[in-house]
Amino acid sequence: MTIHANSANEQVNWEHFLARRTQKMKGSVIRELLKLTQQPDVISFGGGMPAPELFPVREIEEACNFLLRESPKSVLQYSTTEGHRPLREYLVDTMTKYSIQCSADNILITTGSQQALDLIGKIFIDTGTYVLTERPTYLGAIQSWRAYEAEFVTVPIDDQGMQVELLEDTLKETPIRFIYVLPNFHNPAGTTLPEERRRLLAEIARQHDLIIVEDDPYGALRYSGEDVIPIAALAPERTLYLGTFSKTLTPGLRIGWIVAPSEIIHRLVQAKQGSDLHTSTFDQMVANDVAQRGILKAHVRMLRKVYGERRDLMLDALTEFWPEGSSWTTPQGGLFLWARVPSPIDTVALFPKAIEKRVAFVPGVNFFPYEDGGYDAMRLNFSNAQPEMIVEGIRRLGLTLKEELAHK
Numbered sequence: 144m145t146i147h148a149n150s151a152n153e154q155v156n157w158e159h160f161l162a163r164r165t166q167k168m169k170g171s172v173i174r175e176l177l178k179l180t181q182q183p184d185v186i187s188f189g190g191g192m193p194a195p196e197l198f199p200v201r202e203i204e205e206a207c208n209f210l211l212r213e214s215p216k217s218v219l220q221y222s223t224t225e226g227h228r229p230l231r232e233y234l235v236d237t238m239t240k241y242s243i244q245c246s247a248d249n250i251l252i253t254t255g256s257q258q259a260l261d262l263i264g265k266i267f268i269d270t271g272t273y274v275l276t277e278r279p280t281y282l283g284a285i286q287s288w289r290a291y292e293a294e295f296v297t298v299p300i301d302d303q304g305m306q307v308e309l310l311e312d313t314l315k316e317t318p319i320r321f322i323y324v325l326p327n328f329h330n331p332a333g334t335t336l337p338e339e340r341r342r343l344l345a346e347i348a349r350q351h352d353l354i355i356v357e358d359d360p361y362g363a364l365r366y367s368g369e370d371v372i373p374i375a376a377l378a379p380e381r382t383l384y385l386g387t388f389s390k391t392l393t394p395g396l397r398i399g400w401i402v403a404p405s406e407i408i409h410r411l412v413q414a415k416q417g418s419d420l421h422t423s424t425f426d427q428m429v430a431n432d433v434a435q436r437g438i439l440k441a442h443v444r445m446l447r448k449v450y451g452e453r454r455d456l457m458l459d460a461l462t463e464f465w466p467e468g469s470s471w472t473t474p475q476g477g478l479f480l481w482a483r484v485p486s487p488i489d490t491v492a493l494f495p496k497a498i499e500k501r502v503a504f505v506p507g508v509n510f511f512p513y514e515d516g517g518y519d520a521m522r523l524n525f526s527n528a529q530p531e532m533i534v535e536g537i538r539r540l541g542l543t544l545k546e547e548l549a550h551k
């Protein structure tokens with residue numbers, strides 16, 4: 144085939160070729176914001192990233208060397224869509240400790256829990272399907288489900304997570320297909336849903352014959368208080384539980400999982416085959432090796448200590464440096480807290496002023512599916528910055544808020 148000399152001048156109207164669903168797709172605003180915060184002198188509370196200096200690098204290196212030496216043929220080969228069997232069996236043990244009864248047939252390994260969200264969209268969402276989420280909620284789920292042309296109805300949270308008692312009224316108005324909930328150390332709010340609300344949620348889902356998607360990336364990272372029973376243990380017949388090693392081991396391995404009734408796992412497997420055949424064999428076997436040798440458990444113990452200290456440091460700094468009229472959640476675990484600023488400050492307008500002071504956060508509006516709230520709030524991450532930077536960053540934000548108030 145010869146390529147015309149003038150082909151470089153010919154224009155293709157790509158918009159003309161795109162599927163209708165692409166009109167609903169949006170890039171992640173947070174990822175765009177984070178680009179601004181990547182200059183080395185900016186203290187960023189923006190991302191949801193673990194502390195990189197704590198990654199178990201040597202242990203992962205040892206696992207890689209061991210696997211390449213002992214099982215090169217399987218570690219570098221294609222594998223089953225369901226996932227590496229020993230890893231699924233390890234996860235059965237872990238889930239059983241969380242009171243979630245399951246077998247390996249109830250577990251699908253995914254490429255991070257972000258893929259789990261996408262596969263859920265692929266098998267449950269038609270054009271115009273209503274999904275019920277919390278307000279605010281994890282924007283990655285919205286981003287994924289928008290691509291399947293979902294619509295969203297929302298139930299507000301308070302400092303104990305989803306206000307489950309408001310569900311009934313919402314359900315009367317809109318026929319929804321599933322409820323998406325972040326019960327442990329909510330992203331972005333840091334809240335935890337108490338057991339009574341979980342039981343009520345399970346009961347309402349049964350009465351209305353709905354399914355629940357329980358997204359739990361942070362549950363193992365508890366710094367105070369007692370573990371609360373997962374919703375998947377209360378309504379196993381209708382709950383899809385999502386877990387991940389991103390926050391407890393490393394996000395770069397991209398290992399997540401779904402626990403669900405086996406007939407739904409079967410559907411998800413079909414959906415996954417069309418996406419990526421299976422999650423990286425190498426990454427699954429490395430994660431399995433690290434987990435089976437007890438390294439993951441010890442690592443989580445260490446993370447709980449370090450992140451717990453960072454959370455306390457941030458809470459103390461907020462008390463010391465932020466003006467009257469501010470408030471914030473006190474998370475029992477996870478990576479985030481949700482801070483409210485004094486009226487009439489708008490956190491979107493505040494963002495560039497904070498960047499001028501070399502400190503970053505995510506404005507609350509980014510966690511609202513229809514951008515109809517959160518202008519008085521921001522998400523602050525406390526896992527990623529070094530302790531002295533946490534105090535300095537909160538001091539700078541306090542100063543920015545005080546200057547803003549003086550101008551109002």
Ligand SMILES: Cc1ncc(COP(=O)(O)O)c(C=O)c1O
Pocket residue numbers: 191254255256257258281283325330358360386387388389394398399
């Ligand atoms: C609530 C929630 N769900 C899912 C994810 C996706 O995590 P991953 O794909 O790294 O497992 C995240 C990541 O921050 C999250 O906060």
